[in-house]
Amino acid sequence: MVTRRRVTIADVARHAQVSTTAVSKVLRNAYGASPAMRDRVRAAIDELGYRPHAAARAMRGRTFTIGVLLPHIRNPFFADILDGLSAQVAETDYQVIIVAGGAGLKEEVRAIEALVDRQVDGILMIAPLTSRADLDKVAETMPAVVLGRHEKSTAYDAVDDDDEYGASLVVEHLIGLGHRRIGHISQKDASRGRRAALPYSIREETYTRVMREHGLGDEIAVATTSWTEEGGYIGTRELLARSPRLTAIFAGADQAAFGALAAVHEAGLSVPGDISVAGYDNTRMAALDHIALTSVDQDGVVMGRTAGRLLLERVEGRTASVRFSVTPTLVPRRSTAAPPG
Amino acid sequence: MVTRRRVTIADVARHAQVSTTAVSKVLRNAYGASPAMRDRVRAAIDELGYRPHAAARAMRGRTFTIGVLLPHIRNPFFADILDGLSAQVAETDYQVIIVAGGAGLKEEVRAIEALVDRQVDGILMIAPLTSRADLDKVAETMPAVVLGRHEKSTAYDAVDDDDEYGASLVVEHLIGLGHRRIGHISQKDASRGRRAALPYSIREETYTRVMREHGLGDEIAVATTSWTEEGGYIGTRELLARSPRLTAIFAGADQAAFGALAAVHEAGLSVPGDISVAGYDNTRMAALDHIALTSVDQDGVVMGRTAGRLLLERVEGRTASVRFSVTPTLVPRRSTAAPPG
DNA sequence: ACAGCGATGGGTAACGTTACCCATTTCTTG
DNA sequence: CAAGAAATGGGTAACGTTACCCATCGCTGT
Known part of the structure; x- marks a missing residue:
């Protein structure tokens, strides 16, 4: 050296x-x-x-850098978002840098600060746990776009999918097939302030609401773990312990659904013979023939691309706040069918 | 704003x-x-x-930033590496930023330059495609660690797993079970210069060598696609078209193995009844009960942690070059068994 | 009492780039 | 052809931080 x-x-x-x-x-x-x-x-x-020299430029204004806050790197749905973002930014002089937020609020704050300290020209925060007030504070400092939260703000742009609609598609689908005892796997809340804004809250609340609307309020069963393979596995074992046994599981995310499939299989039950399983995100694994997981598609590539476009617009000077919402679609596959009996 | x-x-x-x-x-x-x-x-x-203000600091020396070049974000094995790295760096004042390299050499060069322009204090390059000379050039500019390449260099530190040993474990395992017609799924070469240094080359060459050593040179069958679900799926369809049909597939990576499982299933064949499938990386999905994929564990967390340690040491002034190699282990699961008949 | 020392605090010139000016020269246009 | 405008080029002061220096002060030991 x-x-x-x-x-x-x-x-x-x-x-x-x-x-x-x-x-x-x-x-x-x-x-x-x-x-x-x-x-x-x-x-x-x-x-x-x-x-x-980027640092010298930073001293005088632009860094030509877009910062992305990613909660963690394991969820393949985030990869779709990044692909869309990269495609949008590739033709410009801007460069995307990613900082992983980790699981907790504290790590996330540190990650956001790191991006702010490095004077990125714009920041994309993906499903951040941070309180709304703090998000606003960040957005006061620099152009910001928030992906995956359902709040309105005048300080930043928002991109999300209609989680309420998406979740209702799944629950209605299962109920339509004849299921009544449908369980749900949600994620533990790590955010601050009211929960309502994050996807896991909305999907869970929608599940609850739709169940009630069909007179199935007594059958509501939620396991709160995490949206990972492990979380889905543990949550499903918890749900399977109930009696009478449920006939369907709506996992809030594909990752969790994969763990659910493993737990169901391990319990000696078949999918969808004994139990139907559905996920959310329509990841590539879900489409594979030996898994064939019913899921909800929310086009992460479009979301990422849009987030990139909005961010660049803001960097160029737009100040009016914009919201972009993707309408999800149900993708039925072989993991869901009519209940046994 | x-x-x-x-x-x-x-x-x-x-x-x-x-x-x-x-x-x-x-x-x-x-x-x-x-x-x-x-x-x-x-x-x-x-x-x-x-x-x-990080930029102002950068003008005068340290940025307290560790840059990571990641080929792409979909391979969950990389997530293990990042976890290890983050754990190592978390206690220091340094911050990790990630830049995605994309599939091609050109994107990768751009990504590396982006990190260099941003004056990171040290750079970790994960399975880079760049030529050895260019890696040396980067390492002349700043402390560097290269993960997943099997070259020796005096300019940077190297971390890798013993791919040759790992691949031989799989092939010997399959041969030991009685298989003779064993196919392999490799990755298309996108690097420059001699191939020998990257994992996919080594795994493929080892497969070829071990097959020959057992007098199975005539049975060698390699499909060269990519280490993704799609790549594994396409490669397997290609391999399944051969006659007589092979009885086992060694996919170079778990991601590809998942695609292989789908293709085998779609062809109406069973695993491991008709065909055994093995992967590499021992990702979490592989461990799930309904998949139970035989794989090779190479402890990405340790690799990431070590890479972080070496990098920090170099930032602190070490100049002597170090190599750290992880010994992989075979994790047999239900996706491999004796061949039919 | 005094030289010499360590402890303490501050002044200042970079680092590489850009925004804002001013000074030329060249071109228009009546 | 004069006068103004446009085109062209450069000088310079920041931006926020740190490394290197120097100045001062109070002590120590003789």
């Missing part, structure tokens, strides 16, 4: 026999540079292999 | 009635500050909610 000094704008200027100001103008496509000078400077840039 | 000016070191200095130098000393725990002054300054920092 022979810390060789980086090529700077001054080196380029010297090499092209112009001022540093001139080089800066060319870099920024700013007014006041003749075509001839542009060519000279660009040639010098290529010859010396100059690359702008 | 009311771009409120950030609190700076000067604000803190004024508030505490000391010089900016003094504040800087306190922040860095540098020599030349009395306990009394330290307390005053710290109080001012808390009161004003001061946070150091």
Whole structure:
């Protein structure tokens, strides 16, 4: 590691026999540079292999960086979102950097601060646990988009899918098949303030509401674990212990549904013969033939792309607040069928 | 977005009635500050909610940032690595930022440059496609650790698992069960220069070598797709078209194995009755009871933690080059058994 | 009492880039 | 052809932090 000094704008200027100001103008496509000078400077840039120093730029304004807060990296649905975002940002000069938030509120705050300290030009927060007031505070500092929360705000843009509709699709589907004893796997609440805004709350509340609407209020059974394979497994074992045994499980996320399938199988029961299982997110695993999990598709790629577009618009100066909502669709597969008997 | 000016070191200095130098000393725990002054300054920092401006620090040296290059985000094995890394870095003042490399060499180069431009203090490159010479060039600029490549270098530290041993475990296992017609699913090469260094090459070559050693050179059948569900699915359909039909498939990664399971199932065949399937990485999905995929465990958490430790050591000044290799173990499950007949 | 030392605090010049100016030169237009 | 406008180029002061220096003070030991 022979810390060789980086090529700077001054080196380029010297090499092209112009001022540093001139080089800066060319870099920024700013007014006041003749075509001839542009060519000279660009040639010098290529010859010396100059690359702008992001930190120095940050001192004076733009960093050309979009920061993403990701709760964790295991959920493949987030990968879809990132794909959409990357596609949107790829053609611009902006670069996406990701910071993992971890499971708790404290880690998440640290992650957001890290992004703010690094002066990103815009921040996309995916399903953040942070309180609304704190989100507003972040959005006061820099352009922000929040994905997956159902609050209205004038400070940031919001992208979400209609979780209420999506969850109702699943529950209605199961009830339509003839199920009555339907369990639900939800996620433990780690957020601060009222729960209502996050997907897991909405899906759970919708489950409860639809069950009641069909006169199945007494059959409501919720296991609150986490939306991971382990969480789904543990939650399902908990639900299976009930008597009389339920005939269907609506896991709030595919990841949890996979764990549910494992637990059902381990208990010597068959899917969908004994128990139907449905998930949410329509991940690629769900589509595989030997799993064939009924799920809800919410097009993460479009959500990510839209979030990117909104963020870039804000960076360019828009201040009016926008909300974009995706309408989910049910994707029935072989993991759900009429109940036994 | 009311771009409120950030609190700076000067604000803190004024508030505490000391010089900016003094504040800087306190922040860095540098020599030349009395306990009394330290307390005053710290109080001012808390009161004003001061946070150091990373870009300004970058101009003068440290950014307290560790950059990670990730090929893509879908492989859950990478999540284990990140967990290990995060755990190692969490107690320090450093922050991990991730940049996704994308599938191609060009995107990867852009991603690495983005990290270099942002002056990260150290960089962890996970299974990079870049040529060895370019890796060395990066490592000349900043402390670097490369994970998952099997080259020796004096410029950077290396962390890997012994892919050759791991792959041989699987193939020997299948042969030991009585299989002869064993197929393999590999990944298309996107790197530059000689292939030998990346896991997919080594696993494939090992498969070929072990087959030959057992006199099964004529039975070698490789489908080269990608290590994703789709890749495994397509590759398996390709392999299943052969006649006589093979009795086992060694997918180079669990993700591909899941796709393989789907394809086998779709073809009306059973696992392991008709065909045995094995993967690599021992992801959580593989452990689930209804999948029970035979796989190879390579402890990504330890790999990530070690990579973090090595990187921090290098940031602190170590220059001697280190290699750390994990020994993988076979995890036999129900997806592999003796061949039919 | 005094040289010499450690402890304490601050002044200042960078780091690389850009926004805002001003000084030329060249082009229009009546 | 004069006068104003447009085009072209450069000088310079920040942005927030830190490394390196110097100045002062109170003690110590002789």
